Amino acid sequence: MNSSLAELFGRISQGVxxxxxxxxxxxxxxxxxxVMQTSFDPPMVALSINPAHSSFQLLEQGRNFTVNVLADDQLGLAAxxxxxxxxxxxAGQAWRPAPGGAPILRDALAWLDCRLDAVVNSGDHRLVTGVATGGSIQRPDSQPLLYRDTGALDGSAALYPAAFPAP
Ligand SMILES: Cc1cc2nc3c(=O)[nH]c(=O)nc-3n(C[C@H](O)[C@H](O)[C@H](O)COP(=O)(O)O)c2cc1C
Known part of the structure; x- marks a missing residue:
C-alpha cells in the first residue's frame, strides 16, 4: 500500500x-x-489552529470563540x-455576536459559544480547548457538511511531509 499522508489522514472523518x-x-x-468534542460535563470542545492565522491573536486576546456548524449546502461559506x-x-455576512462576543452566523446549522480553557502546542498548530457556555440548533432538518466533500478547498495536501518522521 502506498498512500500519501494527505490521502491517509483524509480518512479521518471531520465536519466543517x-x-x-x-x-x-x-x-x-x-x-x-x-474541531472535536472533548468532554461531557462540562461540555467542551477542542480545535486546532495555525498560530500564523490572524484569528489566533484575537482568540488569545479575547479568550472566547464560537463554533458555527456548516450544513451540506454551505460549501460557499467554507470557501x-x-x-x-x-x-x-x-462584512456582508449575516451574523450577530454571541454572549461572549464572537460571531454567530445566522444561517449556520448550529452554533456553540465557548470560553477558552487552554492552549497547547501541537506541532505546527495550537490545540485550543474551550468550555461551551451556550449554543443552539438553527436548522434542525439540515445535514452537516463533511470535510471529505470539500475536495481540495484548503490546499492542505501540499502541507504534509513526504513521509512519516522516524519513530
Ligand atoms: C475546509 C477547510 C478547513 C480548514 N481547517 C482549518 C483548521 O482546522 N485549522 C486551521 O488553522 N485552519 C484551517 N483552515 C484554513 C483557514 O480557514 C485559513 O487559513 C484562513 O485563511 C484563516 O483565516 P484568518 O487568516 O482570517 O485567521 C481550513 C480551510 C478550509 C477551506
Whole structure:
C-alpha cells in the first residue's frame, strides 16, 4: 500500500465549521475542520489552529470563540471564511455576536459559544480547548457538511511531509 499522508489522514472523518473569534470590538472568523468534542460535563470542545492565522491573536486576546456548524449546502461559506483576513470577511455576512462576543452566523446549522480553557502546542498548530457556555440548533432538518466533500478547498495536501518522521 502506498498512500500519501494527505490521502491517509483524509480518512479521518471531520465536519466543517466556521470558528468565530473576538477581542473587544475586533472580530473575525475562519473555516476549520479540526474541531472535536472533548468532554461531557462540562461540555467542551477542542480545535486546532495555525498560530500564523490572524484569528489566533484575537482568540488569545479575547479568550472566547464560537463554533458555527456548516450544513451540506454551505460549501460557499467554507470557501469564503477559508480565505485570509486581508478584508473584513464578516462584512456582508449575516451574523450577530454571541454572549461572549464572537460571531454567530445566522444561517449556520448550529452554533456553540465557548470560553477558552487552554492552549497547547501541537506541532505546527495550537490545540485550543474551550468550555461551551451556550449554543443552539438553527436548522434542525439540515445535514452537516463533511470535510471529505470539500475536495481540495484548503490546499492542505501540499502541507504534509513526504513521509512519516522516524519513530
Ligand atoms: C475546509 C477547510 C478547513 C480548514 N481547517 C482549518 C483548521 O482546522 N485549522 C486551521 O488553522 N485552519 C484551517 N483552515 C484554513 C483557514 O480557514 C485559513 O487559513 C484562513 O485563511 C484563516 O483565516 P484568518 O487568516 O482570517 O485567521 C481550513 C480551510 C478550509 C477551506
Amino acid at each position: 465549521y466556521v470558528v468565530g473569534v473576538a477581542a473587544g470590538e475586533r472580530r473575525n472568523a475562519f473555516t476549520a475542520a479540526w 469564503h471564511f477559508g480565505k485570509p483576513a486581508s478584508a473584513d470577511k464578516l
